[in-house]
Amino acid sequence: MVTSGIFVHPAAWFILGAVLLPIARRLKLQKVVLLAIPIIAFAQIRILPDSFGVCHFMGFELVFGSVDKLTMVFLHVFTVMAIIGSVYGLHVEESGQHMAAFLYVAGSLGTTLAGDYLTLFIFWELMAFASTFLVWYRKRKRSIEAGYRYLLIHTAGGLVLLAGIFLRYQHLHDLTFARIPVESAGLAEYLIMIGFMLNAAVPPIHAWLPDAYPEATVTGAVYMCAFTTKTAVYVLARAFPGFEALAIMGAIMTLYGVAYAVIENDARRILAYHIVSQVGYMVCGVGIGTAMAINGACAHAYAHIIYKALLFMGAGAVLEMTGRSKLSELGGLYKLMPMSLIFTVIGGISISGFPLTSGFISKSMIIAAAGEHHRTGLMIMLTLAAVGTFLSVGIKLPYFVWFAKDNPAVPEAKDPPFNMQLGMAIAAFLCIFMGVYPDFLYNMLPFPVHYHPYSAYHLSETFQILGFTGLGFYLMVKKLAPKDKMNLDLDWFYRRGTQVFMWLARRPLSVANDWVGEVYRTVGLRFTTAMARAMSWFDWHGIDHVIDGTAASVVRGGDELRQVQTGRVQHYVGGAVIALFLLLLVMVLI
Amino acid sequence: MGHIIASLRERSDLFRLLFFAFLAFAVVFDFFAVRHHAHFWGDHIIGFWAFVGLVGCLGMIVIFKGLAKVWLMKGEDFYGN
Numbered sequence: 001m002v003t004s005g006i007f008v009h010p011a012a013w014f015i016l017g018a019v020l021l022p023i024a025r026r027l028k029l030q031k032v033v034l035l036a037i038p039i040i041a042f043a044q045i046r047i048l049p050d051s052f053g054v055c056h057f058m059g060f061e062l063v064f065g066s067v068d069k070l071t072m073v074f075l076h077v078f079t080v081m082a083i084i085g086s087v088y089g090l091h092v093e094e095s096g097q098h099m100a101a102f103l104y105v106a107g108s109l110g111t112t113l114a115g116d117y118l119t120l121f122i123f124w125e126l127m128a129f130a131s132t133f134l135v136w137y138r139k140r141k142r143s144i145e146a147g148y149r150y151l152l153i154h155t156a157g158g159l160v161l162l163a164g165i166f167l168r169y170q171h172l173h174d175l176t177f178a179r180i181p182v183e184s185a186g187l188a189e190y191l192i193m194i195g196f197m198l199n200a201a202v203p204p205i206h207a208w209l210p211d212a213y214p215e216a217t218v219t220g221a222v223y224m225c226a227f228t229t230k231t232a233v234y235v236l237a238r239a240f241p242g243f244e245a246l247a248i249m250g251a252i253m254t255l256y257g258v259a260y261a262v263i264e265n266d267a268r269r270i271l272a273y274h275i276v277s278q279v280g281y282m283v284c285g286v287g288i289g290t291a292m293a294i295n296g297a298c299a300h301a302y303a304h305i306i307y308k309a310l311l312f313m314g315a316g317a318v319l320e321m322t323g324r325s326k327l328s329e330l331g332g333l334y335k336l337m338p339m340s341l342i343f344t345v346i347g348g349i350s351i352s353g354f355p356l357t358s359g360f361i362s363k364s365m366i367i368a369a370a371g372e373h374h375r376t377g378l379m380i381m382l383t384l385a386a387v388g389t390f391l392s393v394g395i396k397l398p399y400f401v402w403f404a405k406d407n408p409a410v411p412e413a414k415d416p417p418f419n420m421q422l423g424m425a426i427a428a429f430l431c432i433f434m435g436v437y438p439d440f441l442y443n444m445l446p447f448p449v450h451y452h453p454y455s456a457y458h459l460s461e462t463f464q465i466l467g468f469t470g471l472g473f474y475l476m477v478k479k480l481a482p483k484d485k486m487n488l489d490l491d492w493f494y495r496r497g498t499q500v501f502m503w504l505a506r507r508p509l510s511v512a513n514d515w516v517g518e519v520y521r522t523v524g525l526r527f528t529t530a531m532a533r534a535m536s537w538f539d540w541h542g543i544d545h546v547i548d549g550t551a552a553s554v555v556r557g558g559d560e561l562r563q564v565q566t567g568r569v570q571h572y573v574g575g576a577v578i579a580l581f582l583l584l585l586v587m588v589l590i
Numbered sequence: 591m592g593h594i595i596a597s598l599r600e601r602s603d604l605f606r607l608l609f610f611a612f613l614a615f616a617v618v619f620d621f622f623a624v625r626h627h628a629h630f631w632g633d634h635i636i637g638f639w640a641f642v643g644l645v646g647c648l649g650m651i652v653i654f655k656g657l658a659k660v661w662l663m664k665g666e667d668f669y670g671n
Contacts, residue, residue, distance in 0.1 A: 262650055263658040334599070338591035371629030379629060383639075387646040403599075457633075460623035463616035464640035471613060472647025479651055487662040495669050 063115025088423030134220030161195025242289025250284025314344030
């Protein structure tokens with residue numbers, strides 16, 4: 001494919017797939033397309049050239065494909081995730097959901113491969129728009145509303161990013177998407193960074209994530225938890241490594257997400273908050289910026305995508321089979337949904353960083369990088385977040401969904417269809433495979449790895465942290481019982497803000513509008529008539545006098561032009577061709 | 591698969607014993623773990639991370655649950671849904 005000259009961009013496969021899906025559904029081939037496209041893309045990324053798809057557009061050089069080791073880690077996990085997501089969603093008949101998912105993946109791959117800011121921006125927006133449909137397809141009122149909020153926030157973030165891109169272009173006349181040195185960063189660069197940080201869900205601009213993800217469809221949430229935030233981690237790692245702000249914000253994120261995960265009630269919202277926490281590790285790693293920290297951020301992004309998707313699949317299976325996702329309405333399902341329990345627990349111990357799982361070999365890399373860089377404060381924060389992770393997702397979530405009650409909360413529940421279990425099984429396998437054989441992941445990383453996770457001290461540290469966190473849960477389990485409530489977060493500002501706006505629109509503005517209308521009817525109308533009369537006088541006596549002379553010359557010109565027109569089509573075509581040629585000549589000469 | 595988990599659940603006393611045995615093992619193991627890459631003072635104290643794990647866990651439950659109770663927790667229809 002590379003040598004033939006005709007080259008298909010990996011994102012183009014997914015766009016093609018999205019177009020083919022409705023037709024394939026008519027032909028009963030939807031499942032074939034759903035599996036074939038991600039598998040083709042997964043195979044293709046191995047043979048990508050270093051640079052491709054360079055084209056010139058309106059004086060800009062667009063680079064659709066720019067590949068190095070950093071790109072490859074993310075391409076690899078994104079295509080693997082697309083395969084898992086497709087398998088998990090295979091039973092869904094509705095083509096629209098799959099189309100949205102495919103376009104979303106295309107946006108993510110396109111962003112990852114983009115070599116310039118314009119290309120990046122186009123795919124960035126595709127990602128935002130396509131993923132909104134994954135929320136809307138749930139078709140509940142709450143989902144529709146959450147989808148609108150999600151779209152508006154991402155549009156605002158996109159505009160900040162675009163403003164940064166424009167400013168940067170104005171200064172540098174260069175749109176190449178590459179590393180930005182810390183000392184050269186100005187307003188433009190920080191605007192770009194804020195645009196990226198919004199998608200990485202960095203507080204205080206994170207609330208869209210726990211707002212929208214739990215309202216998405218069962219299969220949609222599995223895609224969403226993987227792509228948006230991790231694409232943002234990729235672009236941050238590409239452009240902003242070593243920025244102190246990211247290191248600090250990242251460490252705060254890890255604890256912020258965990259705090260809400262401890263108190264939340266909805267299983268998928270717990271997981272959504274936990275994305276904030278986990279992405280915090282990656283953002284912090286990018287901020288520390290050493291080779292080991294960047295390696296850690298990439299490794300953690302890879303591992304995280306797989307186990308977080310596994311957890312979302314587990315919670316999604318429960319939602320699909322019981323129609324419930326609140327912990328307070330679940331419990332005692334261990335006899336009825338044992339396979340879902342086992343897969344979710346594998347996801348839970350992976351995210352907590354148990355030895356022999358993927359979390360153990362990836363998270364510790366970032367913590368160790370913080371330690372080696374003598375950032376003790378960051379290191380302690382990240383470790384505390386690990387405690388909260390095991391507490392909230394490792395123990396609390398499975399305990400209150402599958403145990404906690406002796407009798408099942410939903411007696412008719414059973415394990416989900418085969419394809420959903422298969423999707424979970426693939427992810428669970430990868431979680432353990434990476435834990436047992438870390439070199440699979442380490443060999444993909446952008447820098448050479450000199451880190452050995454299975455040292456006696458790291459094992460000892462992990463045994464103690466996990467063991468005694470377990471003890472803490474055991475002692476306080478009653479305190480942790482979930483309550484059927486929602487928790488305030490910073491989306492308060494725009495959710496309350498819109499309510500205030502709507503009130504203003506309905507009450508004072510509407511009254512003011514009526515009043516102005518009344519004033520206009522009485523005063524304005526008379527004024528307008530008087531003005532019209534004055535204008536008409538000016539038109540008759542002032543303007544026409546001047547115009548008459550011009551009008552006569554236009555009529556003369558028209559007469560002459562009429563004689564040029566022969567009425568024959570070939571003359572007109574010939575004239576048009578000559579005009580086009582002259583236009584081209586002028587453009588080339590300029 | 592369900593009944594295997596159910597039968598394991600009936601032996602919860604055994605698991606409790608195993609769990610406490612593991613906690614003891616974790617602390618004992620720390621006496622013998624060689625510290626090649628100590629990053630800060632905490633790495634030299636035996637059982638430091640056990641302390642962090644337990645206190646961190648209890649602290650988080652108390653602080654975050656407390657915050658939820660006095661401030662963050664609102665009714666499901668807070669935003670008028």
